[in-house]
Amino acid sequence: MLHPQSSWPFERPEQLADMLREQGATPEECADLLPALRRLSEWQAPQPDPADTRRLLARLAPALPALSPVRQAIREHRQHRIFWLLATARAQVSLFGLGFWLVSALVTLVGAGIVSSNVLVDAGVASSNVLLVQEVILRASGPLLAFLGTIVAFRGREARVLELELVCLPSPLQLAITRLVIVLGYDVGLSLALALVLWAGGTGDVLALTLSWLMPLLLVAGLALLLSLRLSVQAAASLAYVSWLVLGIVSPLQALLFAPELLVLPGCIGLVLLAIALLRLHTGMHRQLPYA
Amino acid sequence: MQERSDEQLMTAVQAGDQVALATLITRHHAPLLGYLYRLVGGDRQLSEDLVQETLLHVLQQRTYQAARPFKPWLYTIATNLARDYFKSAAVRKSWREGDEEEALLHLYDSEASPEERALAAEQGSEVRAALAQLREEYRVVVVLRFYQGFSLQEIAETLHIPLGTVKSRLSVGVHRLRNVLVPVQKGVD
Numbered sequence: 025m026l027h028p029q030s031s032w033p034f035e036r037p038e039q040l041a042d043m044l045r046e047q048g049a050t051p052e053e054c055a056d057l058l059p060a061l062r063r064l065s066e067w068q069a070p071q072p073d074p075a076d077t078r079r080l081l082a083r084l085a086p087a088l089p090a091l092s093p094v095r096q097a098i099r100e101h102r103q104h105r106i107f108w109l110l111a112t113a114r115a116q117v118s119l120f121g122l123g124f125w126l127v128s129a130l131v132t133l134v135g136a137g138i139v140s141s142n143v144l145v146d147a148g149v150a151s152s153n154v155l156l157v158q159e160v161i162l163r164a165s166g167p168l169l170a171f172l173g174t175i176v177a178f179r180g181r182e183a184r185v186l187e188l189e190l191v192c193l194p195s196p197l198q199l200a201i202t203r204l205v206i207v208l209g210y211d212v213g214l215s216l217a218l219a220l221v222l223w224a225g226g227t228g229d230v231l232a233l234t235l236s237w238l239m240p241l242l243l244v245a246g247l248a249l250l251l252s253l254r255l256s257v258q259a260a261a262s263l264a265y266v267s268w269l270v271l272g273i274v275s276p277l278q279a280l281l282f283a284p285e286l287l288v289l290p291g292c293i294g295l296v297l298l299a300i301a302l303l304r305l306h307t308g309m310h311r312q313l314p315y316a
Numbered sequence: 317m318q319e320r321s322d323e324q325l326m327t328a329v330q331a332g333d334q335v336a337l338a339t340l341i342t343r344h345h346a347p348l349l350g351y352l353y354r355l356v357g358g359d360r361q362l363s364e365d366l367v368q369e370t371l372l373h374v375l376q377q378r379t380y381q382a383a384r385p386f387k388p389w390l391y392t393i394a395t396n397l398a399r400d401y402f403k404s405a406a407v408r409k410s411w412r413e414g415d416e417e418e419a420l421l422h423l424y425d426s427e428a429s430p431e432e433r434a435l436a437a438e439q440g441s442e443v444r445a446a447l448a449q450l451r452e453e454y455r456v457v458v459v460l461r462f463y464q465g466f467s468l469q470e471i472a473e474t475l476h477i478p479l480g481t482v483k484s485r486l487s488v489g490v491h492r493l494r495n496v497l498v499p500v501q502k503g504v505d
Contacts, residue, residue: 033465043461044490047468047483060494064462067440067447069350070360077345081338083368087375089332 037062109202116202124176125210128169132214135165139233140225155229159236163272166237167244169214171265173207174248178257200305204249204298211241232287239291244268246297253304322386330380341371344387347464348394354459355398357448366401370394388473391464395456395474402452446496454489461486 034040040061044054072080139158178200219234244264251260272290320328320339328336348370353363373393374380380389447455460466460474471482 033463040462047461047486049487057490057494060497061462061490063497064443064493067354067358067443069353069463071346072349076364077342080345080368080371081341084337084341084371084375085334087372088334088337089330089375 034065109198112198113202113206116199116206120176120206124172128172128210128214131165131168131172132218135162135237136218136221136225140222155232158233160273162233162237163240164269166215166239166241167265167268169211170241170243170245170248171261173211174245174252174261174264175258177203177207178249178252197302197305200302204245204302208242208245212238215241235287235291239288239294240268240272242294243290243297244294246294246301249301250297250304253301323382323384326374326380326386327382329375330378337375344390348390351391351459351464352394352398354444354447354463355395355456356401358444362401366394366397369397373397385470385473388470391460391466391474392476399452442497446493449496450489450492454485454492457482457485458489458493 040058041054044057044061045051049057138161215234215238218237219230222230222233247267248261248264251263254260255263320336322340322343325336325340325343329340345367349363349367352366352370353360356362356366370390370393374390377393380386447458450458456475457471460471461468466474468479468482468486472479475482477485
């Protein structure tokens with residue numbers, strides 16, 4: 025198939041001489057080089073006809089972006105969100121410090137040790153009351169982890185660095201959620217380990233004991249986070265924990281709170297409080313600014 | 317109505333504008349094909365494949381910014397793809413042993429008749445062989461300058477080399493072309 029030839033880009037002969045001069049050739053060199061350059065026009069390249077261009081367009085059309093660059097960037101960002109959250113979580117984990125992980129594990133271990141061993145019987149607790157005392161110990165030690173977790177995870181609030189957090193890629197809300205997921209995830213992991221220890225130790229009613237530990241933990245975590253919106257983190261965590269000790273262990277309400285059919289109630293309340301606290305954290309962020 | 321610039325068309329293409337794509341392709345298809353055709357030594361099929369590959373890269377690369385001149389960016393992609401093609405060992409081998417070498421030897425064969433030389437000149441074979449003799453770095457600047465009509469600055473932007481290097485490569489390339497082409501011309505005359 026014959027193709028029309030592309031035209032030589034220089035219409036006037038002196039254009040070539042001008043180009044040579046522009047690139048630094050002397051008049052003598054120009055005279056010497058021009059005959060060779062004029063010969064370049066002998067080799068013409070084929071020129072595509074309109075049908076060739078249409079075929080090329082048909083092959084390229086499927087590669088045409090279907091979305092605007094902005095929308096594409098948003099979509100790609102969403103696709104990488106999981107990896108991004110994992111990277112954020114990894115950075116946050118490094119901020120917690122070894123002490124937090126060890127103390128939390130130690131509290132769980134001590135609670136599990138007391139509950140699963142014969143310490144209570146040896147201490148003179150009547151066998152009919154052993155389960156009740158075990159539950160009380162767990163109800164007191166579980167929320168202790170929530171207390172520790174809240175203080176450690178949100179200790180930066182006192183530094184009044186929200187302005188710095190606002191210029192970071194993850195929003196303060198995302199950071200708060202990430203920290204909560206880390207702390208609560210670790211605590212739930214510990215509760216599973218506790219359940220395993222209790223089961224391996226032959227303790228009866230493992231589920232009830234594990235819930236006695238985990239549900240108050242969620243309640244205190246939610247309450248502490250909610251209170252921290254108005255109080256300092258230490259005051260909020262302490263108030264939440266002490267309130268729980270008074271309300272859930274000492275007061276007459278404990279019989280109602282820990283009726284077998286309402287065993288998961290504190291946990292549900294805790295999750296609701298956490299959700300409210302996160303929403304309030306988002307809307308009331310201006311209060312956290314240094315000039316507020 | 318004022319014609320849209322390459323940069324405006326490319327911005328519209330990034331947003332999925334098919335009309336802008338058609339305009340851009342129609343504008344650049346022939347020059348790009350001519351450039352690659354001469355760069356790869358006159359292989360029509362290969363140059364068409366490289367044109368398609370270049371334009372696919374243009375569509376798939378999301379790095380283009382409207383402030384950047386489109387034409388040097390387009391020819392950078394085309395040049396890099398052609399270079400990648402020639403880097404492959406198989407291609408280098410075929411160029412060393414293949415038709416180009418034979419054509420070159422035939423051109424400078426003292427037994428060639430004046431008629432054969434005249435026909436070769438008419439078909440541009442001598443120029444093609446002379447360009448094929450140049451090293452790739454000189455061939456690229458010569459083709460961009462004297463076939464595509466690029467300014468020195470555009471060549472520098474396309475190849476990411478300083479302006480001085482563009483001038484020196486052009487000087488070497490043009491002098492080597494002269495050494496090959498002018499004696500042949502005298503023979504034909």
